[in-house]
Amino acid sequence: MDFKEELNKKLELINTELQKYIRNDDCPEKILNSSVEYSLMAGGKRLRPILIISTYELFGKDVEKTFVFAVAMEMIHTFSLIHDDLPGIDNDDYRRGKLTNHKKFNEATAILAGDSLLNYAYNLVLNDIINNKENQNRKLQALQELSYGIDRMIAGEYIDTEYEGKEILGQYLEYMHKNKTGALIRASVRIGAILAGATQEDINKLTLYAEKIGLGFQIKDDILSEIGDTEKLGKPVGNDREKGKCTYVTKYGLEKSSQMLDEIINDAIEIISSFDKSDFLKELALYIANRNK
Amino acid sequence: MDFKEELNKKLELINTELQKYIRNDDCPEKILNSSVEYSLMAGGKRLRPILIISTYELFGKDVEKTFVFAVAMEMIHTFSLIHDDLPGIDNDDYRRGKLTNHKKFNEATAILAGDSLLNYAYNLVLNDIINNKENQNRKLQALQELSYGIDRMIAGEYIDTEYEGKEILGQYLEYMHKNKTGALIRASVRIGAILAGATQEDINKLTLYAEKIGLGFQIKDDILSEIGDTEKLGKPVGNDREKGKCTYVTKYGLEKSSQMLDEIINDAIEIISSFDKSDFLKELALYIANRNK
Numbered sequence: 001m002d003f004k005e006e007l008n009k010k011l012e013l014i015n016t017e018l019q020k021y022i023r024n025d026d027c028p029e030k031i032l033n034s035s036v037e038y039s040l041m042a043g044g045k046r047l048r049p050i051l052i053i054s055t056y057e058l059f060g061k062d063v064e065k066t067f068v069f070a071v072a073m074e075m076i077h078t079f080s081l082i083h084d085d086l087p088g089i090d091n092d093d094y095r096r097g098k099l100t101n102h103k104k105f106n107e108a109t110a111i112l113a114g115d116s117l118l119n120y121a122y123n124l125v126l127n128d129i130i131n132n133k134e135n136q137n138r139k140l141q142a143l144q145e146l147s148y149g150i151d152r153m154i155a156g157e158y159i160d161t162e163y164e165g166k167e168i169l170g171q172y173l174e175y176m177h178k179n180k181t182g183a184l185i186r187a188s189v190r191i192g193a194i195l196a197g198a199t200q201e202d203i204n205k206l207t208l209y210a211e212k213i214g215l216g217f218q219i220k221d222d223i224l225s226e227i228g229d230t231e232k233l234g235k236p237v238g239n240d241r242e243k244g245k246c247t248y249v250t251k252y253g254l255e256k257s258s259q260m261l262d263e264i265i266n267d268a269i270e271i272i273s274s275f276d277k278s279d280f281l282k283e284l285a286l287y288i289a290n291r292n293k
Numbered sequence: 294m295d296f297k298e299e300l301n302k303k304l305e306l307i308n309t310e311l312q313k314y315i316r317n318d319d320c321p322e323k324i325l326n327s328s329v330e331y332s333l334m335a336g337g338k339r340l341r342p343i344l345i346i347s348t349y350e351l352f353g354k355d356v357e358k359t360f361v362f363a364v365a366m367e368m369i370h371t372f373s374l375i376h377d378d379l380p381g382i383d384n385d386d387y388r389r390g391k392l393t394n395h396k397k398f399n400e401a402t403a404i405l406a407g408d409s410l411l412n413y414a415y416n417l418v419l420n421d422i423i424n425n426k427e428n429q430n431r432k433l434q435a436l437q438e439l440s441y442g443i444d445r446m447i448a449g450e451y452i453d454t455e456y457e458g459k460e461i462l463g464q465y466l467e468y469m470h471k472n473k474t475g476a477l478i479r480a481s482v483r484i485g486a487i488l489a490g491a492t493q494e495d496i497n498k499l500t501l502y503a504e505k506i507g508l509g510f511q512i513k514d515d516i517l518s519e520i521g522d523t524e525k526l527g528k529p530v531g532n533d534r535e536k537g538k539c540t541y542v543t544k545y546g547l548e549k550s551s552q553m554l555d556e557i558i559n560d561a562i563e564i565i566s567s568f569d570k571s572d573f574l575k576e577l578a579l580y581i582a583n584r585n586k
Binding site for chain 2: 027028029031032079083086087088089102106107108109110111112114115116118119120122123126127129130140141143144147148150151154155157158159161162172175176
């Protein structure tokens with residue numbers, strides 16, 4: 001199976017798993033549940049759950065053991081996007097080519113849909129830990145890893161809002177991105193490794209890989225936000241600059257940013273190459289650098 | 294010790310515990326952490342953590358085993374208030390006599406402070422479960438109970454926003470309050486009982502007590518919002534009516550609401566009286582009905 005086929009297969013797998021957790025019973029809060037479904041099934045790249053599964057596959061075959069974490073991770077990512085888009089934060093009207101949650105529903109619903117997803121993610125994993133005691137300790141460690149990642153993601157998001165329209169020091173820009181985008185990508189790779197029972201040495205190496213692709217992902221995001229294709233991106237190009245956002249491109253320029261991206265992705269590939277069966281994760285690093293949306 | 298003394302002692306105990314989890318290190322997100330501290334230490338009644346501790350005391354003496362849940366519960370309650378007050382939801386300027394979080398800081402900070410508290414609460418309990426394996430199963434059950442309570446609280450909050458300015462059926466009003474206010478009160482009592490290893494029969498009885506005082510708490514809230522003292526309440530009286538909120542008072546009138554409150558509190562007292570050492574929880578039910586803030 002070539003990389004693109006495998007990527008799509010994993011994406012479909014995750015969409016199928018996510019669909020199982022959609023709540024569509026006829027209850028008084030059914031519109032809230034619809035708004036959760038709207039954002040959750042809006043066609044994301046599913047990068048974070050794919051990282052959980054693919055990292056696990058370096059060590060084990062029974063990937064279904066990672067599914068509840070894969071679902072929870074995508075819910076957390078979706079919560080972060082819904083709140084990020086709110087009028088009080090980025091005030092974005094479009095995401096992935098569709099109206100943002102608060103534009104499609106309303107602001108109150110979007111705030112509560114985000115809250116609901118954050119909580120629901122924990123709820124699912126806790127149910128799994130309680131009802132399926134196999135590898136309970138690993139799962140608890142993995143959930144703590146998720147929790148730490150969320151904490152850092154929120155901190156990064158906060159810094160992003162604080163520095164909007166202001167000059168930012170290089171060190172803060174890196175800290176911001178390391179947290180805002182990097183933390184959940186890092187957590188995804190570590191969760192996959194922890195669930196598979198990887199050694200501490202391997203977890204450390206994989207963490208380094210994750211930090212590189214997390215930073216690479218953000219730099220590419222910044223580049224696409226400057227010169228990407230609005231239609232493919234599903235959101236307006238030039239948005240970040242207009243809002244006075246601090247990005248790699250506004251800080252270092254396009255050329256330097258592209259060069260930094262190449263170096264970081266090469267580093268990531270070198271690190272992951274020390275593992276057997278690492279082809280997919282190598283290709284995934286390249287995909288992050290070369291994607292157009 | 295009389296009831297008021299014991300209530301205050303417990304309140305101080307909880308404030309001391311909460312203080313231990315305030316993050317005030319010099320990091321780039323320190324204003325976010327300040328905003329969390331601002332709302333968390335704004336002088337709440339601490340009813341929910343007091344319920345956890347007091348329910349536990351029906352069965353056991355070593356109440357320190359409940360502290361991490363007491364802290365987490367108050368963080369969850371505070372998160373719900375911060376988001377509830379946001380311009381996109383209730384748009385309130387004052388809470389407990391102080392500016393609401395988004396008025397003191399800004400909207401982005403308030404959204405993220407709420408998110409941070411919700412996540413931090415899970416984080417603390419997970420750390421305790423992982424690092425202190427005694428009674429791990431009970432603690433996992435208690436955390437699942439918290440998680441379910443949060444889910445229901447968010448659903449209730451959503452219904453409140455959906456019916457603002459609209460006529461509401463009695464059954465929906467009860468469903469809304471059962472979830473919005475009742476769910477965390479119910480979860481608090483159940484968490485205290487679960488942590489103490491209570492029998493299922495006792496948990497069921499205590500759940501009934503919790504549901505009664507939860508409903509009583511909301512009816513009293515609605516009455517205070519109509520005829521309370523603005524200074525004591527720390528927020529404007531008549532607020533609910535002005536916003537077209539559905540409350541017991543707007544639905545049933547003052548007299549009928551007061552009568553319903555009395556009946557419910559009497560029921561709660563009758564249920565809790567079957568337990569030894571239930572004096573504090575009896576007095577607490579009366580306190581809920583008679584408070585002026």
